[in-house]
Amino acid sequence: MKGRVLKSTGSWYEVLIEGGQVLQARARGKLRLDDINETNPVAVGDWVDLQPEGNNAVISAILPRQNHMLRQSVKKKGQAHVLAANIDQVMLIATLKQPRTSLGFIDRFLVSAEAFRIPQVIIFNKRDLLTETELEEQTKLMQRYQTFGTRTLALQATHDDLLEVNEILENKVTLVAGHSGAGKSTLLNRLSDRIQQATSNISSFSNKGTHTTTFAEMFRLDEHSFVIDTPGVKEWGLVDMEPQELSDYFPEMRAVRTSCKFGARCIHFHEPGCAVIAAVENQQISLARYESYLSMLAGEDNRK
Ligand SMILES: Nc1nc2c(ncn2[C@@H]2O[C@H](COP(=O)(O)OP(=O)(O)OP(=O)(O)O)[C@@H](O)[C@H]2O)c(=O)[nH]1
Ligand SMILES: [Mg+2]
Ligand SMILES: [Zn+2]
Incomplete structure (x- = not known):
């Protein structure tokens, strides 16, 4: 049967199944969706396949994630x-x-x-x-x-x-x-x-x-x-990404970066004809946001 993970303690899971019943479940052996080294392979919100085991259940597979x-x-x-x-x-x-x-x-x-x-x-x-x-x-x-x-x-x-x-x-x-x-x-x-x-x-x-x-x-x-x-998080480390990719995740930069002279290769750092830098200079893009961008580009963990 199919269910959705409501709670994960790392070893036990609560899974909501069709009809509204909540089952206690454990995960079977190695469950890994992708090649990310996740500390918790089964996450809250995951859709899973599970088999009954007494009054409880065993999670046998994680269904592909939307995000x-x-x-x-x-x-x-x-x-x-x-x-x-x-x-x-x-x-x-x-x-x-x-x-x-x-x-x-x-x-x-x-x-x-x-x-x-x-x-x-x-x-x-x-x-x-x-x-x-x-x-x-x-x-x-x-x-x-x-x-x-x-x-x-x-x-x-x-x-x-x-x-x-x-x-x-x-x-x-x-x-x-x-x-x-x-x-x-x-x-x-x-x-x-x-x-x-x-x-x-x-x-x-x-x-x-x-x-x-x-x-x-x-x-x-x-x-x-x-x-x-969710439990409070102190620091938020970004997952590795290409430097050219980062500005795609800043909506205000995404909106102008197609005008950069170096096109998709521009990392908006000091390239001539950079539309993002121009937008920061004319205050269309906030300087504080741009500084956040630079800090992430430099691979810093968090900024106070
Ligand atoms: N003054 C004030 N206190 C608040 C407000 N909202 C929450 N608090 C207090 O902040 C404290 C922490 O609140 P929690 O809801 O436990 O915080 P949390 O984000 O769930 O914390 P974690 O579970 O540790 O991640 C409690 O004493 C709340 O009463 C607010 O709007 N004003
Ligand atoms: Mg809390
Ligand atoms: Zn640029």
């Missing part, structure tokens, strides 16, 4: 972690403080999604903690992302009404990601009585290495809408 969000390990080069597979959109929960989400992190996350043309939404959470000046900084940041079509929203997940969030999630499978403590689980808990994720306050998550949510898990909001809560 996945893949994060390169920053510490162990060559190892990658799949946050989730077969998703319709990603929702990044970012915070200007407690904790601060760096622009480098946001941009790396967006690039990883854009590589699969997965639509992105950024929620700037904990609005209530910001001063007037910080609110202005946040508004500018939101406008920067909106100029190339990324939807952004500022929220206080603990109190605001979530009509717009609900509308964004409707009829889609959405991966929710962000740093530990950004408020992912807090937000999801308010969307449905069925979601009762543990959350914890600032003082406990600031202790190094503490994650309140430890495993990714997919929840059903209604028949066609699902959300995936």
Whole structure:
């Protein structure tokens, strides 16, 4: 039979099968979809083939993926972690403080999604903690992302009404990601009585290495809408790609790069007649985004 992985602990999986039943399953031997060295071959959101085994089941195959969000390990080069597979959109929960989400992190996350043309939404959470000046900084940041079509929203997940969030999630499978403590689980808990994720306050998550949510898990909001809560990620390592490929994942660069004198060979670094550099100079492309681009091009892991 066929099912969809709702939760993965690394050794056990919860799989939703037709009719709505959830089975506990283990994975059989070597299951590998592709040649990426993934720390978790079976990811939340994967469609799998499974056979009954007593009251439980065994996953015998992973069905081909439509897409996945893949994060390169920053510490162990060559190892990658799949946050989730077969998703319709990603929702990044970012915070200007407690904790601060760096622009480098946001941009790396967006690039990883854009590589699969997965639509992105950024929620700037904990609005209530910001001063007037910080609110202005946040508004500018939101406008920067909106100029190339990324939807952004500022929220206080603990109190605001979530009509717009609900509308964004409707009829889609959405991966929710962000740093530990950004408020992912807090937000999801308010969307449905069925979601009762543990959350914890600032003082406990600031202790190094503490994650309140430890495993990714997919929840059903209604028949066609699902959300995936994930453990906080500290750094987002990009998967290896060709330097010429990178600007394809910056929508605002993709829009102008066909005019570069060197065409597809241009990496928009210092080539003469580069349309991307010209667009940065006339402020059509944000300098901060271009700096993020250069940092990724240089193979840096994260930028503060
Ligand atoms: N002031 C304020 N606090 C918030 C807001 N949203 C969430 N929090 C608090 O932030 C803390 C962390 O929230 P969680 O939902 O556990 O964070 P998380 O992103 O799920 O963290 P991990 O599971 O470790 O990845 C909790 O104490 C929440 O109450 C907000 O809008 N404003
Ligand atoms: Mg959580
Ligand atoms: Zn160029």
